[in-house]
Amino acid sequence: MKKITLMLAATGIVAALFTTACKKKTETVTETVYVDKTPDPGPPTLYTRLGGVSAITLVTDKFINNCATNSFIGPRFSATASDANRLRVFRFNLIDQICAGSGGPCQYKGVTMLQAHTGMNITGPEFDTLVNQLVKAMTFYNVPAKEQGDLAAILLPMKTDIVGH
Amino acid sequence: MKKSLLIKSGKAILIVLGTGFLSLLVWANWNARTYTEKLVGNTQFITYDLSNASALNPLLLEKRISVIDGVSSCSVNGATKIAGVIFYTSKLTPGELQSKLKNTLGYAVSEKILPIQKGGCPVGGIRYFMLGLKEALCFRS
Numbered sequence: 001m002k003k004i005t006l007m008l009a010a011t012g013i014v015a016a017l018f019t020t021a022c023k024k025k026t027e028t029v030t031e032t033v034y035v036d037k038t039p040d041p042g043p044p045t046l047y048t049r050l051g052g053v054s055a056i057t058l059v060t061d062k063f064i065n066n067c068a069t070n071s072f073i074g075p076r077f078s079a080t081a082s083d084a085n086r087l088r089v090f091r092f093n094l095i096d097q098i099c100a101g102s103g104g105p106c107q108y109k110g111v112t113m114l115q116a117h118t119g120m121n122i123t124g125p126e127f128d129t130l131v132n133q134l135v136k137a138m139t140f141y142n143v144p145a146k147e148q149g150d151l152a153a154i155l156l157p158m159k160t161d162i163v164g165h
Numbered sequence: 166m167k168k169s170l171l172i173k174s175g176k177a178i179l180i181v182l183g184t185g186f187l188s189l190l191v192w193a194n195w196n197a198r199t200y201t202e203k204l205v206g207n208t209q210f211i212t213y214d215l216s217n218a219s220a221l222n223p224l225l226l227e228k229r230i231s232v233i234d235g236v237s238s239c240s241v242n243g244a245t246k247i248a249g250v251i252f253y254t255s256k257l258t259p260g261e262l263q264s265k266l267k268n269t270l271g272y273a274v275s276e277k278i279l280p281i282q283k284g285g286c287p288v289g290g291i292r293y294f295m296l297g298l299k300e301a302l303c304f305r306s
């Protein structure tokens with residue numbers, strides 16, 4: 001009888017120890033998961049600061065419109081803008097390019113800038129006019145100067161692939 | 166004999182065309198729409214002649230036209246007296262837009278075709294025709 005009591009007591013102690021150990025382990029795991037779920041988000045991306053895809057779409061549409069109605073570079077854009085299917089592809093490519101370049105969830109699926117502009121013989125003044133139209137579009141929608149500069153810093157390096165090919 | 170050959174040929178042509186169309190449907194709906202395609206609607210671009218305007222303030226006009234429901238953007242060239250309007254085809258037809266422009270501006274405007282340089286931006290050709298076909302046949306949301 002004593003043996004049975006001792007065995008039961010020992011089993012109880014082991015079970016209690018086991019449960020306590022497991023409980024501690026669970027608490028540790030829960031704590032770790034909690035920490036993992038709230039990582040430091042860091043500074044907001046340019047995509048977020050610009051206002052996401054809806055704001056990028058507004059600026060892109062204004063930019064295309066500015067370019068197509070511009071007396072100097074308009075003729076290069078009007079054929080694309082006037083054709084609904086070409087406008088769709090061109091517009092989505094531009095939105096994807098700005099969205100992806102600014103850290104957004106989009107993926108640019110068009111050809112490279114060099115491939116796209118080879119044979120077009122785009123001149124420096126034409127490129128500068130194009131950049132002016134983008135700045136005008138961003139200013140129209142009150143995009144702050146810092147975000148304008150950050151976006152220009154992403155797009156301006158493409159000049160070497162666009163001009164003179 | 167000739168009739169049965171004709172029927173057989175007709176059936177073969179129908180099978181080939183049907184298989185081709187089904188293949189196009191499968192191809193067009195194979196991939197889900199991209200993030201941008203899901204969120205951004207399709208648009209159309211039309212340019213209007215503003216020579217009826219007595220006095221032209223491009224920025225003011227752009228702001229007034231841009232807020233019309235269904236219009237995505239408006240740009241006015243004061244020198245050539247042309248307004249370019251990009252609008253969502255799901256919200257407006259060209260006729261409705263023209264009527265809303267008349268109400269907003271107080272005078273009738275007519276479409277004006279812009280001078281086009283051959284080529285333009287490199288989004289044309291068979292690749293882009295196929296993309297257009299894919300869009301037309303895609304019914305995935």
